[in-house]
Amino acid sequence: MAVDLLQLENELFLAVDAFFQWLLSQTAATELYAAGLYSNGELSYLVPTANTRAFLCEAGTSPWSPPDWEFHLSNSVLFQHVEEVLGQGWSSDFSEYDTDPLAVRQIVHRVLRQGRERWLANSDVVVGLFMGESAHPWIAESIRAINPPEIAVQWIGAQSHSS
Numbered sequence: 001m002a003v004d005l006l007q008l009e010n011e012l013f014l015a016v017d018a019f020f021q022w023l024l025s026q027t028a029a030t031e032l033y034a035a036g037l038y039s040n041g042e043l044s045y046l047v048p049t050a051n052t053r054a055f056l057c058e059a060g061t062s063p064w065s066p067p068d069w070e071f072h073l074s075n076s077v078l079f080q081h082v083e084e085v086l087g088q089g090w091s092s093d094f095s096e097y098d099t100d101p102l103a104v105r106q107i108v109h110r111v112l113r114q115g116r117e118r119w120l121a122n123s124d125v126v127v128g129l130f131m132g133e134s135a136h137p138w139i140a141e142s143i144r145a146i147n148p149p150e151i152a153v154q155w156i157g158a159q160s161h162s163s
Contacts, residue, residue: 003085005100005104008082008086011081011084012082012108013111014081015048019079020035020115024119027052032050033051034127035125036126036127036129037108043086043101044090044099047076048072055070109146112129124154126143128142
């Protein structure tokens with residue numbers, strides 16, 4: 001069965017909005033380095049991730065490795081309904097995943113752009129869809145689609161210099 005894209009967008013909007021609200025109750029926007037969603041190449045899951053500038057420096061973590069970030073998977077319970085919707089895409093034996101990756105990415109971009117506008121509008125936090133491989137083209141695609149041009153150019157430039 002295919003993923004219900006309308007339901008996905010609705011559930012993702014609620015989860016991202018709640019996550020950003022929670023995140024800003026934990027740290028100031030000025031302290032954040034990056035925030036968004038983390039996934040795999042199939043987009044079969046979407047989980048929250050974020051990092052602060054201080055954690056980046058103190059822990060010596062890579063700016064391009066979300067699993068090492070301070071708020072990776074934090075409050076992921078907010079995404080339970082998102083995971084249920086995405087789970088609809090798996091075949092009964094979990095051998096195939098039925099979804100349109102472009103449509104899912106477009107939903108993610110819209111929802112994260114709305115979250116950025118609502119919660120991080122006047123900040124230099126980079127918001128995006130992050131994945132395990134920092135060079136994955138979908139990461140740069142999301143950074144460009146979600147953030148103001150000056151933030152996108154700065155992040156993509158820094159990432160390409162470290163690869």
